[in-house]
Amino acid sequence: MDRNRAEPLHAQVAADLMQRVTSGMWPVGTALPSEAGLCEQFGVARSVVRQALAQMAAAGLIQRDVGRPAVVCAPRPHRRMVQRSTGLYEQFEHIGLALQTQIVAFEPRQAPPDVATFFNTDDVLFLERVRSVGGARIAYVHTWLPRVRLPGLTAAELENASLHRVLAERFGIHPGGGRHHIRAVAADEALAKALQVGVNSPLLMLQGEGRDTDDAPLEWFTTWHHPDKLAFEVDVSRDGESLARRVESNRLPAAAGAKKRVAAQADRRQEIERIEAMAAALAQAIAKLKQGAAS
Numbered sequence: 001m002d003r004n005r006a007e008p009l010h011a012q013v014a015a016d017l018m019q020r021v022t023s024g025m026w027p028v029g030t031a032l033p034s035e036a037g038l039c040e041q042f043g044v045a046r047s048v049v050r051q052a053l054a055q056m057a058a059a060g061l062i063q064r065d066v067g068r069p070a071v072v073c074a075p076r077p078h079r080r081m082v083q084r085s086t087g088l089y090e091q092f093e094h095i096g097l098a099l100q101t102q103i104v105a106f107e108p109r110q111a112p113p114d115v116a117t118f119f120n121t122d123d124v125l126f127l128e129r130v131r132s133v134g135g136a137r138i139a140y141v142h143t144w145l146p147r148v149r150l151p152g153l154t155a156a157e158l159e160n161a162s163l164h165r166v167l168a169e170r171f172g173i174h175p176g177g178g179r180h181h182i183r184a185v186a187a188d189e190a191l192a193k194a195l196q197v198g199v200n201s202p203l204l205m206l207q208g209e210g211r212d213t214d215d216a217p218l219e220w221f222t223t224w225h226h227p228d229k230l231a232f233e234v235d236v237s238r239d240g241e242s243l244a245r246r247v248e249s250n251r252l253p254a255a256a257g258a259k260k261r262v263a264a265q266a267d268r269r270q271e272i273e274r275i276e277a278m279a280a281a282l283a284q285a286i287a288k289l290k291q292g293a294a295s
Contacts, residue, residue: 001042007160010051013042015100017052021061021072022136032062032070059133099160104128106155108147115144118209119217123147127158130194137226140194144220149173167218175218178210185224195226202227 001012017038020026033041038049053070056062063073109126116122127143143163150171157166167173185205192199204225212218 001044008051009042009044010048010055013038013044013048013052014055016042017056018059018061018133018136021056026072028072030072032072034069100132101158101160102130102132103155103159104130106158111144115220118220119144119146121146121148125150125153127163129158137195139223139225140191141221141223146217163219173218174213176211176213176215178208178218180206180208182206187224191224195224197226 001009003009005012017032026032032038032053035046035049035053038052039046042049053062053064057064057070061072062070064070105126105128107126109124111119111122111124115124123146125145125147127141127145129141129143130137131139131141150167153166153170157170164175167175183205185203187195187197187199187201187203189199191197191203192201195203197203204227205222206225207222208220209217210219210221
């Protein structure tokens, strides 16, 4: 363990243990050493080991039962909430997972037409990243950023870091709304190499344009996700809807409020139907890609 690193000791222990699982050194069914054994092995306190094991359990890599040693379990995909403006780093951090980020490229580059149109300029920065959990690659990302708004930003600041957090702390820029598109695509040679999958393997692609809280263009990104290690999740709970209805009823006259609520409910039903149709189409596209790869 390196006690001079900014990364907490429990995250360092978890990363080491995760690497043993994802590399196949510890296959499914392997019982991990006892907490006391891990404390001795890493030279850390029991509380550190317990935090590391909790992080692995949150990642779905081990099963922990009271009175029994932790056991490596069959991997399940990580989940990403695609309708939220928070990035992958923050979402993983929220559940106690350390997301590693390798910067492949960060430089001024000629913007594609769609990107130039979005930013209303071709003076942009291109950011290329590979993102991993426990040494296993889960996402490959291309991001375009407005160069004029980010003077002095360096690649070193973005290594193993949240882009959105860096933008907020360095430049006072906070992500707001945007629009995302989801597609199933086949991996070409470059994508296959980046995500360590076979050529023509099916990938989940999330493409989006994001604006800041002042509605100014902030980022244009395309993220390709490893299909076996990350799944998309859409929250369609009614908690927010109940709050919205209460706010509307307090602000509007009864008749107007009723009409507004009916229209809002119809919009929500249409949105849920759209998401369900999108998920079904995505599942069909993935199945076709898998059939093509198998043949």
